[in-house]
Structures are given as structure tokens and as C-alpha cells.
Amino acid sequence: MLSREVVDHVALLARLELSEEEKERYTTQLSNILSYAERLQELDTGDVTPMAHVLPLQNVFRHDVVGEHLPSEDTLANAPDRQGNNFKVPRII
Amino acid sequence: MNKYEPVIGLEVHVELQTASKIFCHSSTTFGGDPNHHVCPVCLGLPGTLPVLNRKVVEAAIMIGLALNCSVARFCKFDRKHYFYPDLPKNYQISQYDLPIADNGYLEVQDEDGNPVRVGITRVHMEEDAGKLVHQGTDATTPYSLVDYNRTGVPLLEIVSEPDMRSPREARAYLDKLKTIIQYTGVSDCRMEEGSLRCDANISVRLRGSQTLGTKTEIKNMNSFRALQKAVQFEINRQIECLETGRRIVQETRAWDEIEGVTLATRSKEEAHDYRYFPEPDLVPIVISPSWIEEITRQLPELPDARCRRFIDEYRIPAYDAGVLTGSRELGDYYEECVKIYPQAKTVSNWVMGELLRLLNDTNSEIGESRVTPRQLAEMLTLIDKGTISGKLAKEVFGEMFRTGKDAEMVVKEKGLEQISDEVSINAVIEQVIASHPGPVADYRAGKDRALGFLVGQIMKDTRGKANPGLVNELLKNRLR
Numbered sequence: 001m002l003s004r005e006v007v008d009h010v011a012l013l014a015r016l017e018l019s020e021e022e023k024e025r026y027t028t029q030l031s032n033i034l035s036y037a038e039r040l041q042e043l044d045t046g047d048v049t050p051m052a053h054v055l056p057l058q059n060v061f062r063h064d065v066v067g068e069h070l071p072s073e074d075t076l077a078n079a080p081d082r083q084g085n086n087f088k089v090p091r092i093i
Numbered sequence: 094m095n096k097y098e099p100v101i102g103l104e105v106h107v108e109l110q111t112a113s114k115i116f117c118h119s120s121t122t123f124g125g126d127p128n129h130h131v132c133p134v135c136l137g138l139p140g141t142l143p144v145l146n147r148k149v150v151e152a153a154i155m156i157g158l159a160l161n162c163s164v165a166r167f168c169k170f171d172r173k174h175y176f177y178p179d180l181p182k183n184y185q186i187s188q189y190d191l192p193i194a195d196n197g198y199l200e201v202q203d204e205d206g207n208p209v210r211v212g213i214t215r216v217h218m219e220e221d222a223g224k225l226v227h228q229g230t231d232a233t234t235p236y237s238l239v240d241y242n243r244t245g246v247p248l249l250e251i252v253s254e255p256d257m258r259s260p261r262e263a264r265a266y267l268d269k270l271k272t273i274i275q276y277t278g279v280s281d282c283r284m285e286e287g288s289l290r291c292d293a294n295i296s297v298r299l300r301g302s303q304t305l306g307t308k309t310e311i312k313n314m315n316s317f318r319a320l321q322k323a324v325q326f327e328i329n330r331q332i333e334c335l336e337t338g339r340r341i342v343q344e345t346r347a348w349d350e351i352e353g354v355t356l357a358t359r360s361k362e363e364a365h366d367y368r369y370f371p372e373p374d375l376v377p378i379v380i381s382p383s384w385i386e387e388i389t390r391q392l393p394e395l396p397d398a399r400c401r402r403f404i405d406e407y408r409i410p411a412y413d414a415g416v417l418t419g420s421r422e423l424g425d426y427y428e429e430c431v432k433i434y435p436q437a438k439t440v441s442n443w444v445m446g447e448l449l450r451l452l453n454d455t456n457s458e459i460g461e462s463r464v465t466p467r468q469l470a471e472m473l474t475l476i477d478k479g480t481i482s483g484k485l486a487k488e489v490f491g492e493m494f495r496t497g498k499d500a501e502m503v504v505k506e507k508g509l510e511q512i513s514d515e516v517s518i519n520a521v522i523e524q525v526i527a528s529h530p531g532p533v534a535d536y537r538a539g540k541d542r543a544l545g546f547l548v549g550q551i552m553k554d555t556r557g558k559a560n561p562g563l564v565n566e567l568l569k570n571r572l573r
Contacts, residue, residue: 009366013174013366013368015176052167052169052191052371052377053169053371053373053375053376053377054373055376057376058376058377058378058379059376059378059379060144060145060375060376061144061145061146061147061150062118062144062145062146062147063146063147063148064111064112064113064146064147064148065112065113065118066112066113066118066119066120067113067117067118067119067132068118068132069119069120069129069130069131069132070131070132070133070136072126072128072129075128075131075136075241076128081236083236083238084127085126085127085128085129086127086128086226086238086239086240087128087178087238087239087240087241088236088237088238088239089178089236089237089238089239090235090236090237091227091231091234091235091236091237092177092178092225092237
């Protein structure tokens with residue numbers, strides 16, 4: 001069973017504000033999800049190389065060439081707030 | 094405070110000088126209007142996918158090789174998660190457990206000039222974050238401004254082993270690292286523009302102890318001087334902590350340049366839970382031996398090798414060779430000049446002396462010098478031919494430095510040609526003898542020092558242009 005501390009921690013990392021009732025519910029749900037996934041531990045993966053990607057592809061590159069930039073009005077269209085061409089956000093240092 | 098031994102490791106971030114960003118085609122140009130060099134990919138808009146810039150991989154391999162690392166046959170990118178407004182995706186694409194290069198070293202000199210090897214733990218590729226501007230105070234401006242131009246500019250993070258034992262060594266390491274990177278040409282390493290950034294991990298322990306003390310991480314050092322001062326301050330602070338029976342707290346501290354102190358930054362313990370996982374939007378990178386060979390061939394001669402060659406080939410002192418190979422451009426300048434004027438030590442004296450002094454005085458770099466290596470060589474030839482005296486040559490060189498004119502033209506314009514004809518010099522000698530009977534009598538009475546006075550008068554009357562050797566010889570003959 002997942003501890004409440006872990007749920008609090010994960011909620012904080014994800015910047016989620018949860019009510020007591022939600023924390024209760026998610027503790028149970030997350031525990032169930034984890035124990036379901038834990039069934040994979042039964043497999044012997046001793047001889048399996050860790051997978052870095054699901055597709056059998058490697059070395060996909062682009063050339064170092066500059067292309068078009070987004071017009072400023074489009075860039076800032078969804079900004080919560082702006083000052084000139086800067087995004088404006090609550091003060092964070 | 095010899096009881097304690099400082100242990101220092103550095104984490105250095107270097108911005109690569111590619112034309113476009115690491116995962117998209119936006120420009121990496123520094124500055125410009127805010128949020129101008131951006132596109133949907135570097136803004137992290139939904140539905141976009143990153144594609145790796147091949148040149149970034151090549152630069153990383155090159156730096157790995159230059160730092161004596163082993164280059165990975167296989168590497169991948171990972172997501173590093175944290176919330177901060179300079180990071181539009183809420184994760185940074187970086188490398189976690191499989192960096193592109195690791196296990197290297199570079200060499201610096203300790204206080205006594207002995208070589209010390211500083212280990213390089215790893216070199217990895219990642220994207221830079223945006224720039225936050227905080228104006229005023231919390232009360233006057235309760236907001237920050239965000240500019241994403243820098244977001245996605247390619248970075249190499251170079252992590253050293255905790256192998257440095259003094260602030261001076263830390264500075265020497267950063268200096269050497271910067272020189273090596275500049276030689277490879279992958280970055281301009283301008284600390285003031287942020288293309289070279291450095292954090293330091295510092296701890297102290299009792300001398301002789303093998304275990305490491307609790308470390309702090311120092312950020313916000315914006316110059317080589319700041320690094321040295323901040324590291325020294327932090328060592329002293331930690332020692333004082335231990336001496337007064339307090340505990341050192343593992344934390345991030347910021348260097349305050351104005352106050353000259355390090356201060357604990359507000360940080361939450363959770364902040365370091367980055368939840369790395371493999372970046373599913375990018376496929377792995379496989380580096381073949383032939384690719385490494387190709388880049389090895391492109392690797393230029395590096396500063397240490399060049400310094401040794403200068404000592405062997407030009408027979409100049411190790412000190413000179415060290416200064417001259419301190420930047421690729423300075424070394425190139427020197428070598429070009431020696432090619433035309435092969436008296437290597439003379440060229441070294443002029444480059445390290447007058448040229449570096451004038452560059453320093455005008456706060457400019459060798460690439461901005463108006464005197465070309467050919468022009469310096471020509472001026473040195475004029476000294477040899479006796480056209481100008483060694484003393485006046487400094488004046489000539491100063492004028493060349495200001496105007497970019499050839500030595501010969503400066504000499505003509507300023508009338509600085511050395512007077513080497515005996516008739517003219519004899520005429521001045523006669524005048525000086527006539528007007529200084531005292532010293533003449535002294536010299537004839539055996540006071541050799543009086544000769545120096547008379548020579549000085551002759552040089553003064555000719556505004557320093559008389560050939561000093563000839564003056565000496567003619568004067569002695571005349572007074573015999």
C-alpha cells in the first residue's frame with residue numbers, strides 16, 4: 001500500500017492541490033495501479049538489454065540550418081499576460 | 094587554516110555556437126528582441142516534436158575527445174522535470190544515465206607549477222532554458238518577465254571530479270577548459286554573455302582524511318575573479334562553521350558579488366526530485382568508430398601540445414609558450430609573425446610585451462588588433478636595418494596600433510628615422526661638447542660616467558633618433 005506521504009509528495013511535484021477526500025481516493029487508486037504494474041517484476045529480464053526507445057530507429061538528425069521564426073503575435077497569443085514582447089508571470093526568483 | 098583541506102569540483106555549462114537550436118530550426122543568435130528567435134518546438138507547444146541537430150552531437154564528441162574522455166558508443170536523451178517559468182515544456186531535455194562522453198581529464202598547474210590532473214566525470218548534451226528578468230523588488234514589481242530566445246540553445250554540461258584543492262586551482266581548471274573549448278571552436282565561451290557558466294561544489298575536511306565533508310553548491314559566479322573569490326569565501330565560511338562547532342548544511346548558495354558573500358538560496362527539498370525518464374520523442378544515438386575517427390581528424394592541435402611544440406620548435410621559454418598559446422588566435426598571430434621574421438624570442442617579447450599591453454589597455458582582443466603579424470614583422474626588420482632604434486620602435490608600434498599604418502609610413506610621417514650618418518651625428522657632438530665643458534673635462538680625467546651624460550644630451554638633441562651605438566663610438570673617438 002502506498003503511503004499518504006508519497007501521495008502528498010507526488011501531488012506537490014505535479015503542483016496539484018488535492019482535498020483530503022481526493023488524497024484518500026488516489027492513495028487507493030495509485031496503489032492498485034502500481035501493484036498491477038508490479039506483476040512485470042515476475043519476469044526474468046536478466047538477459048534483456050534496457051530499452052531506450054520503442055521504435056527500432058537510431059541517429060535521426062537535422063542539418064544545422066535556421067528556419068522561420070514564429071511571428072511575435074502568434075508566440076504571445078496565449079500568454080497569460082505580457083509586457084512588450086515578454087511573457088509576464090508571477091514573480092519567481 | 095592548514096588543518097583543513099578544501100575539496101572543489103566544478104560543473105560548467107557551455108553554449109555551443111551552432112546556427113540553429115538543438116532540437117529545432119530557430120536561431121541561436123544572442124540578444125535581439127525578446128521572444129523573437131522561437132518556434133512551436135522550442136516553445137514546447139503541444140503536437141510538436143524535437144529533432145536533434147547533428148552538429149551538436151559532433152561538437153560534443155569533439156569536446157569529449159579534447160578532454161580525453163571515452164566517447165559513448167550508445168547514448169540517449171532523458172527528460173528532467175521541474176516547474177519553472179524559464180522552461181516552457183516543464184521538463185528539460187538532457188542526458189541522465191548515458192552521457193555522450195565520460196571519464197576524461199585535463200591538466201593544470203598547482204601553486205608550485207607542478208602538473209595536476211583534474212578528472213572529468215562526464216560531458217552531456219542538453220537544451221538551455223529561457224531568460225527570466227526580475228526588475229525592482231517583490232513589492233514594487235510582483236512579476237517576472239520571460240524571454241524564450243535562449244530556450245533550446247545547445248549546451249554541453251561538463252562535470253569535473255572533486256579534484257581541485259584551492260580556489261586558484263579551480264580558476265586554473267576553468268581557464269584551461271575555456272582555452273581548450275575555444276581551440277576546438279565549438280563555443281566562444283564568453284562568461285559575460287553567459288555562453289560559459291560555472292557552478293562549484295565545495296566541501297572541506299581535515300587534512301589527511303579520506304572521506305568527503307558535507308558539500309554546498311555555489312551558483313551565480315559571473316567571472317573568473319568571482320569564481321576564485323566565491324570559492325575562497327565559501328571555504329573560509331565552512332571552516333569557521335566547523336571551528337565553532339556548527340554543522341554544515343548541504344544546500345545551494347548564491348554568490349553575492351557586491352557584498353562578497355555566499356548566501357543560502359530559498360530551496361525546497363522536493364526541488365531535486367527530477368523524475369528522469371528516457372525522452373520518447375528522440376531516438377537513441379549510436380556513435381560508430383568511423384564517426385569518432387572522422388572527428389578526431391578535425392580536432393585542432395590543442396593548447397598543451399601546441400605549448401610543447403612552441404618550446405621545441407621556436408626555442409622560447411616555457412613561460413612565453415604558455416602565454417602565447419593561451420588563445421588560439423594569439424598563437425596563430427605569433428606563428429604567422431615568426432614565419433616572416435624568424436627570430437622567435439624577439440617576436441615573443443613584442444607580442445607578450447607591447448602588443449598584449451596595448452590590447453589590455455584598450456580592452457580589446459587579439460582578433461581586433463590593427464597591427465597585422467606582417468606589419469609587426471616589418472617593423473622588427475626596420476630595427477635590424479637600423480632605420481629605427483629599439484627605443485623609438487615602441488613609439489612607432491604604438492602609432493601602428495592606433496592607426497593600423499605600416500611601420501615605414503609611421504617612421505616617415507613622424508620623422509623618426511634613425512640618424513646613422515656620421516656627419517650629422519658629429520655636428521651634434523661638437524655642439525654638445527662646446528656647451529658642456531665640465532663633463533668633457535670629467536671624462537678626460539677618467540670619470541667614465543660622464544660619457545653617459547654626454548650621450549644622453551646627444552640623444553636628447555636628436556629627439557632619440559641618433560643611432561646610440563654610433564654616438565658612443567664617435568663620441569669616444571672624439572674625446573680620445
